[in-house]
Amino acid sequence: MRQDLNQREADQLEDFFCSLNGAKAPLLLLDYDGTLADFRINRFDARPWAGVRELLSIIQKDNRTRLTIITGRPAGEINPMLQLPEPVEVWGLHGAERLFTDGSREMQEAPPEACAKLDELREQLRHYAFGGLFEDKPNAVVMHWRGHTPRQAKHIQEKTRAMFEPAAEMSGLSLLEFEAGVELRVGRDKGGAVDAIVEQAEPDAPVVYVGDDLTDESAFCAVNRLQNPHVSVLMRRVWRQTAAEVWLQPPDGLRWFLREWEKAVNRPSDPFRQLLAAG
Ligand SMILES: [Mg+2]
Numbered sequence: 001m002r003q004d005l006n007q008r009e010a011d012q013l014e015d016f017f018c019s020l021n022g023a024k025a026p027l028l029l030l031d032y033d034g035t036l037a038d039f040r041i042n043r044f045d046a047r048p049w050a051g052v053r054e055l056l057s058i059i060q061k062d063n064r065t066r067l068t069i070i071t072g073r074p075a076g077e078i079n080p081m082l083q084l085p086e087p088v089e090v091w092g093l094h095g096a097e098r099l100f101t102d103g104s105r106e107m108q109e110a111p112p113e114a115c116a117k118l119d120e121l122r123e124q125l126r127h128y129a130f131g132g133l134f135e136d137k138p139n140a141v142v143m144h145w146r147g148h149t150p151r152q153a154k155h156i157q158e159k160t161r162a163m164f165e166p167a168a169e170m171s172g173l174s175l176l177e178f179e180a181g182v183e184l185r186v187g188r189d190k191g192g193a194v195d196a197i198v199e200q201a202e203p204d205a206p207v208v209y210v211g212d213d214l215t216d217e218s219a220f221c222a223v224n225r226l227q228n229p230h231v232s233v234l235m236r237r238v239w240r241q242t243a244a245e246v247w248l249q250p251p252d253g254l255r256w257f258l259r260e261w262e263k264a265v266n267r268p269s270d271p272f273r274q275l276l277a278a279g
Contacts, residue, residue: 009247012246013231015229016206016230017264023204023229025202026208028261029069029208030068030209031211031216033046033073034213035250052255053083061085065265067088068088070193071090074092075097075105093187094176094185094215095188095193095196096138096139096187108186108187110172111171114172118139118173130155130159132145133145139185139187140184141185142181143164143181143183145180168184179214190222191218195222198222203228204227208230208261209222209232210233231246233247234248235253236249
């Protein structure tokens with residue numbers, strides 16, 4: 001656990017954990033890669049940090065928390081990696097896809113011109129990906145340069161931008177930057193996913209979003225705009241400029257946060273607090 005939380009961060013967390021006391025179905029919204037699990041060149045090797053699966057299992061078994069993963073991956077990849085006692089709801093492809101706990105799935109509709117453009121680029125990138133790792137997603141084309149030398153990374157990035165940026169001018173398509181890559185895509189972003197989840201949740205449900213990457217910034221902003229009790233958490237070894245209200249370092253900061261969450265939702269209700277809330 002990071003020892004040097006500043007006063008503002010400590011106060012924010014304390015207020016937030018207090019709001020969990022007696023709350024109906026608080027929302028625990030988590031990114032996966034870099035947040036619950038360390039990065040791996042082969043993304044199927046990215047398993048949760050030690051102890052994280054156990055802590056999430058306890059939270060899930062409690063049945064007091066609405067646990068949801070919001071990831072850039074296709075949603076179907078998450079439950080087999082997490083291996084919790086029950087499947088969790090997953091919003092995949094940065095929010096364009098929703099996988100329910102019963103296995104049913106919803107995919108956002110995309111404009112046909114945008115889909116045709118993505119098909120054209122897929123075809124080109126399958127033949128030649130500038131030395132980078134091309135990832136083909138149902139709603140996007142993605143280029144990764146993690147693991148390359150700075151010189152190679154620069155080359156891949158320049159070539160990819162020259163291809164993606166003109167396409168991003170098209171209606172329905174947008175660029176999504178992340179650390180060591182860029183995605184050209186259609187559909188809602190993680191902020192849109194947070195908005196949609198909160199809209200369907202209990203009014204005034206406390207909300208946390210925890211993420212590490214640039215793609216999580218829209219989710220931090222969506223959480224920060226809420227009237228509900230909330231906190232946005234950057235989970236990252238090294239601090240960077242962010243809209244998140246609190247910075248924690250994985251994996252210790254993550255384990256600490258999950259333990260505190262579990263304690264807070266199970267704290268015996270405080271009758272004075274309830275009286276005050278009842279006005
Ligand atoms: Mg991440």
